Amino acid sequence: MHTLQVQGVTKQYEKVLAVNNVSFEAQPGRILGLLGPNGAGKTTSIRMITYITIPDSGQILFGGQKVSPKSQEIMGYLPEERGLYKKMKVGEQLMYFAELKGMPKSEARDAIKYWLDRMGALDWVSKETNELSKGMQQKIQFIATILHDPKLLILDEPFGGLDPINSDLLQDVILELKDSGRTILFASHRMEQVEQLCDDICLVSRGEIVVNGALNEVKKRYGKNTVMIDFEGSDAFLDPLEAAGDVRVNVRSTRHAEIRLLNDTPSKKVLQAALEHVSDITRFELVEPPMREIFVTAVTEQQGEQALEPQTEGGAA
Amino acid sequence: MNKTFIVAKNEFMKRVKTKWFIFTTLLGPIVLVGFFTVIGFVSASAIEGGESTIVVLDETDRIAENLSDPEGDMTFTVSDADEETLRQQVLDGEYNGYLVLPAGLITGDEGARYYSTEGGGVSSFNFDLRSIIRNTVRQLRLEDQNVPSEVFEIINAGVSLDTIKLSEEGEEQGSSAAYAIVGGIMGFLIYLTMLIYGSVVMQGVIQEKMNRVVEVIVSSVRPFDLLMGKVLGIGAMGLVQMTFWAGLIAAGTLGSGAIISLFIDPANMDLPDTATQAEVLDAVGFQVPELGPEVFIFFVIYFLLGYLLYSTLFAGIGSAVEQQQDAQSLMVPVMMPIIISIVFLQAVIEAPNSGLSVALSLIPFTAPIPMVVRVAMIDVPLWQMAASLSLLIGTFVGAVWVSSRIYRVGILSYGKKPSLKEIIKWMRYA
Numbered sequence A: 001m002h003t004l005q006v007q008g009v010t011k012q013y014e015k016v017l018a019v020n021n022v023s024f025e026a027q028p029g030r031i032l033g034l035l036g037p038n039g040a041g042k043t044t045s046i047r048m049i050t051y052i053t054i055p056d057s058g059q060i061l062f063g064g065q066k067v068s069p070k071s072q073e074i075m076g077y078l079p080e081e082r083g084l085y086k087k088m089k090v091g092e093q094l095m096y097f098a099e100l101k102g103m104p105k106s107e108a109r110d111a112i113k114y115w116l117d118r119m120g121a122l123d124w125v126s127k128e129t130n131e132l133s134k135g136m137q138q139k140i141q142f143i144a145t146i147l148h149d150p151k152l153l154i155l156d157e158p159f160g161g162l163d164p165i166n167s168d169l170l171q172d173v174i175l176e177l178k179d180s181g182r183t184i185l186f187a188s189h190r191m192e193q194v195e196q197l198c199d200d201i202c203l204v205s206r207g208e209i210v211v212n213g214a215l216n217e218v219k220k221r222y223g224k225n226t227v228m229i230d231f232e233g234s235d236a237f238l239d240p241l242e243a244a245g246d247v248r249v250n251v252r253s254t255r256h257a258e259i260r261l262l263n264d265t266p267s268k269k270v271l272q273a274a275l276e277h278v279s280d281i282t283r284f285e286l287v288e289p290p291m292r293e294i295f296v297t298a299v300t301e302q303q304g305e306q307a308l309e310p311q312t313e314g315g316a317a
Numbered sequence B: 001m002n003k004t005f006i007v008a009k010n011e012f013m014k015r016v017k018t019k020w021f022i023f024t025t026l027l028g029p030i031v032l033v034g035f036f037t038v039i040g041f042v043s044a045s046a047i048e049g050g051e052s053t054i055v056v057l058d059e060t061d062r063i064a065e066n067l068s069d070p071e072g073d074m075t076f077t078v079s080d081a082d083e084e085t086l087r088q089q090v091l092d093g094e095y096n097g098y099l100v101l102p103a104g105l106i107t108g109d110e111g112a113r114y115y116s117t118e119g120g121g122v123s124s125f126n127f128d129l130r131s132i133i134r135n136t137v138r139q140l141r142l143e144d145q146n147v148p149s150e151v152f153e154i155i156n157a158g159v160s161l162d163t164i165k166l167s168e169e170g171e172e173q174g175s176s177a178a179y180a181i182v183g184g185i186m187g188f189l190i191y192l193t194m195l196i197y198g199s200v201v202m203q204g205v206i207q208e209k210m211n212r213v214v215e216v217i218v219s220s221v222r223p224f225d226l227l228m229g230k231v232l233g234i235g236a237m238g239l240v241q242m243t244f245w246a247g248l249i250a251a252g253t254l255g256s257g258a259i260i261s262l263f264i265d266p267a268n269m270d271l272p273d274t275a276t277q278a279e280v281l282d283a284v285g286f287q288v289p290e291l292g293p294e295v296f297i298f299f300v301i302y303f304l305l306g307y308l309l310y311s312t313l314f315a316g317i318g319s320a321v322e323q324q325q326d327a328q329s330l331m332v333p334v335m336m337p338i339i340i341s342i343v344f345l346q347a348v349i350e351a352p353n354s355g356l357s358v359a360l361s362l363i364p365f366t367a368p369i370p371m372v373v374r375v376a377m378i379d380v381p382l383w384q385m386a387a388s389l390s391l392l393i394g395t396f397v398g399a400v401w402v403s404s405r406i407y408r409v410g411i412l413s414y415g416k417k418p419s420l421k422e423i424i425k426w427m428r429y430a
Helices: A042-049 A090-100 A105-118 A134-146 A164-179 A191-197 A215-222 A238-243 A267-277 A291-308 B002-016 B019-048 B083-091 B124-144 B149-156 B176-211 B213-217 B223-254 B256-262 B277-283 B293-320 B324-343 B345-350 B355-362 B368-377 B382-410 B420-426
Strands: A004-013 A016-026 A031-035 A057-062 A075-078 A152-156 A183-187 A200-205 A208-214 A226-232 A247-253 A256-261 A280-287 B052-058 B074-078 B097-101 B113-116 B165-167 B170-172
Touching: A004 A042, A016 A042, A016 A057, A016 A183, A016 A200, A016 A208, A031 A042, A031 A191, A042 A057, A042 A152, A042 A183, A075 A134, A075 B213, A090 A105, A090 A134, A090 B002, A105 A134, A134 A152, A134 A164, A134 B213, A152 A164, A164 A183, A164 A191, A191 A291, A200 A215, A200 A291, A208 A215, A208 A291, A215 A291, A226 A267, A238 A247, A238 A256, A238 A267, A247 A291, A256 A267, A267 A280, B002 B019, B002 B223, B019 B223, B052 B083, B074 B124, B083 B097, B083 B113, B097 B124, B124 B149, B176 B213, B176 B223, B176 B293, B176 B324, B176 B345, B176 B368, B223 B293, B223 B382, B293 B324, B293 B368, B293 B382, B324 B345, B324 B368, B345 B355, B345 B368, B355 B368, B355 B382, B368 B382, B382 B420
Parallel strands: A031 A183, A031 A200, A075 A152, A152 A183, B052 B074, B052 B097
Antiparallel strands: A004 A016, A004 A057, A200 A208, A226 A256, A226 A280, A247 A256, B097 B113, B165 B170
């Protein structure tokens, strides 16, 4: 099967340790969310998986084989920084990308037609790329990524710049590919999308893995310690709680707050404080922390530790 | 290799289809010929300098009346006014200058003096004026000694020098001037195309990096294959263009007699107006050069090798920067040898067998231009040819190694413009 295995991989640039002994796996039929702050080493990891660069130590296997020019042909990579040839026509451009992936011309022609039709872009086939809007170019680039029917898909912020309708269309295609057994790596800073799409997550910070595992298990690990409260009236009740160190307020808006309970503070205490001040409570729920919260907690914990060490390591893109 | 071919095919096709390509291929030679014609006319008119009127103060009372310019550009007027008046007239622009012929000129005790607002200098005008005065004075000197005028005619009769190229196969009739022109044009074409195609490659690399397409491409193709594909694809485009132009040069050489004779007025060659083209060409010592096919083959080979060497280096530079302007300072060391070889083009044409010419055509970075000039003009010894070619090919292989190592790091590096030192460091990356 087409499992992606990253085993003890390290990559150093000059004095920067971009990726430090990282190991994780991505399974076919599942979506792995590759998360991490800017400069955490995500792009470096992706470049090693796609065989653009080579690790200093450790190895990367796909389907049990070391990654190579051959494995490149069964991978599709959509980088965060989008790019197409401006002066080339959409059809010619897609044909070129398909040929570079080793696809026979006739097969490529059919696939181009199918996907352009599917993405509602058949009319653009003989247009030059620079005539297209940003969203249209985005769709074309996505087609270029999946045209050759890759076994491994690496999507870095695939929804950036798309309107809700096109986002839904893209999401349908991604889920369809997942269901047909593709291995998918999904890199994003949009935590709500990660929660919607990912089966597993791998969170890296400063070149090291800080959280790794199935999304629901990771959430369980953090326990039900977050209060979601919707209310009418003043949110002033939050201030004394925060000042006393009982809670940390993660999200605070006019009628909604997300509160992390600290030091085993019972949720009842928050409810009581709220009842005294607000005019009405429309929702009060104790939940597992959202992905956003896990991200922030894990990264600050790890970087707090390292902040004490001498700063020889930095982040590399 | 397969991927290299796909990249090369794409680079070739998308460029050959452009208007730019069709335009330059067809119009390139016309522009080039036009360029040389303009230079020819400009320098010719600069040498002739137009017409001038000279007022003469003749203390001998014998010379002035005999002064005349066979080309008719100079008109001489005799004046009795004093030098101060003449001086003022010249300053006022009435005359171009005034000429003082002292009494002792004929005996050689004194020299003639010419005053003009332009002063001295090395111009053909001064040369012509001196020769007019000298001829007149000499004639008077001979007359003073009662020498018959026939003697003067004998002395003045023209002496011509034919230059004939000696080679292993025997004497060739073509004049070396014609070979020099063909060689010069070929060398200049190689200079232009190495720079133009080299910068096309560099621009392509920079654009791919700027567009960020390169990251997608290198997830399908090894950077080395991509680099070679680009260089070869654009090279193939150049080859099509150069082959076309080489054909035109060959045709132009055959028709050169007709072209040259258009620029020559038979009257100037002491020939009747009815002189045939062959007679005119014979009079100026020009014969249609006979260039063997090997000249054109070496022209194409040296163009290709020179292009490959420089475009590979330019691609390496392009990969290191994000904007064309940033490439300028990095290009200077690479451009130096090309500039050196074009600066010495004249020297090579004048002495194709000199130590300098041989050295330049052996050093791989300067070889293409001087070698092509030499091949067109003389029989280059086999050992020089072999040494030059193998050095050039070896250097190209080395350039590919260096550039591809810079390239694979460069195309993915964004942000600060790297220094030369940093670029050299990239070569040591795994």
